[in-house]
Amino acid sequence: MSFEEMKERYEKGEESLELALEKWERILDDSRTGFHLSHFQQLLKAAIVPLLLCVEYENQCHMCPIFSVCKRGCSEEWNCLLRIIQAYAIAGDLLPLEPYVGQLESFVKKLRMCRNELYMKAN
16 A cells, blocks of 8 residues: 555545554555565565554654554564565565564554554543
């Protein structure tokens, strides 16, 4: 999902957290069928597309609903995820797919937990 698509959908009323989750769910779904190096390189490009959450919570990162997972790009979860995505963009067609998909599944699960916590606090 491009930043432009997220921005357009956000301006039409969709929530930035839902858009972030959808972005990562799409990356996860596409990762399950990865088999060629160019495929992994495209997934890396998708992964580094900024989130509208970063725009929405600029200078207030600690208030962002995914701060516990991201921590301004410095969390262990984020760094581990980015390293594995980069590794597969370099040598993914030579590596087993399971560690890559497993790391993405774990990250998406944590994003869902952030969303659920936010909704529980709102109710």
